[in-house]
Amino acid sequence: xxxxxxxxxxxxxxxxxxxxxxxxxxxxxxxxxxxxxxxxxxxxxxxxxxxxxxxxxxxxxxxxxxxxxxxxxxxxxxxxxxxxxxxxxxxxxxxxxxxxxxxxxxxxxxxxxxxxxxxxxxxxxxxxxxxxxxxxxxxxxxxxxxxxxxxxxxxxxxxxxxxxx
Numbered sequence: 272x273x274x275x276x277x278x279x280x281x282x283x284x285x286x287x288x289x290x291x292x293x294x295x296x297x298x299x300x301x302x303x304x305x306x307x308x309x310x311x312x313x314x315x316x317x318x319x320x321x322x323x324x325x326x327x328x329x330x331x332x333x334x335x336x337x338x339x340x341x342x343x344x345x346x347x348x349x350x351x352x353x354x355x356x357x358x359x360x361x362x363x364x365x366x367x368x369x370x371x372x373x374x375x376x377x378x379x380x381x382x383x384x385x386x387x388x389x390x391x392x393x394x395x396x397x398x399x400x401x402x403x404x405x406x407x408x409x410x411x412x413x414x415x416x417x418x419x420x421x422x423x424x425x426x427x428x429x430x431x432x433x434x435x436x
Contacts, residue, residue: 272432273332273367274311277338278376282399285342285422288296291296294397294412306383306385306386307381307383307384308381308382308383308417309383309384309389309417310351310382310417310418311363311378311379311382311415311416311417312414312415312416313413313414313415314362314413314415315350315353315414316374316377316378316411316413316414316415317412318375318409318410318411319379319409319410320366320410320411320412321341321343321345321346321410322344322345323343323344323366323368323410323412324368324369324391324410325369326366326417327365327366327370328362328363328364328365328366328391328426329363329366329391330361330363330424331361331362331363331364332361332419333357334355334357335410337352337355337362338352339347340364341361344364344412347394348432355416357394357417357419359418360417360418360419360425361416361417361418361419362410362414362415362416362417363391363414363415364413364414365377365380365391365393365412365413365414365415365416366410366411366432367395367410367411367412367413368410369408369409370408370409370410370411371406371408372404372405372406372407372408372409373398373404373405373406373409374396374397374398374402374404374405374412374433375395375396375397375408375411376394376396376423377393377394377395377396377412377413378393378394378396378404378413379391379392379393379394379413379415380392380393380394380429382415382417383391384420384422385422387422387423388422388423388424388425389420389424389425390424390425390426390427391421391424391425391426391427392426392427392428392429393426393427393428393429394429394430394431395429395430395431395432396430396431396432396433397430397431397432398432398433398435399432399433399434399435400434401434401435401436402433402435403435
């Protein structure tokens with residue numbers, strides 16, 4: 272009888288824990304279980320984004336989308352597409368638009384989940400008046416990899432003027 276009671280208590284605890292995980296989405300990797308910073312990794316960045324000439328951002332959630340993005344940025348002779356498990360990860364591609372000189376840069380500064388959105392903070396770096404830059408046309412970009420989410424994405428832009436000596 273004592274063994275039956277122990278087994279019953281363990282079963283009830285297991286069912287309760289399973290129900291809690293199900294109803295709180297704690298077991299769903301696409302729904303954040305807590306608010307706060309989100310880790311990300313820079314996949315690739317550069318000064319020539321090919322066909323992207325305007326300040327834009329793209330959220331890439333599938334292999335088909337990344338194939339299209341890669342062709343748009345690199346044409347047919349770009350680097351290999353990095354392996355991405357799109358069931359648990361996604362890519363964000365940020366583009367600074369076209370500039371008539373060098374010295375510009377774009378960086379994802381931070382990613383943070385809140386209860387209602389994933390906030391991406393993007394830093395746009397511009398050369399200061401004292402900087403000597405190349406006269407080549409540039410179009411900076413950065414592509415980052417991060418955990419997939421169902422949250423909508425919002426962005427905050429920060430501009431930094433980098434002075435040169």
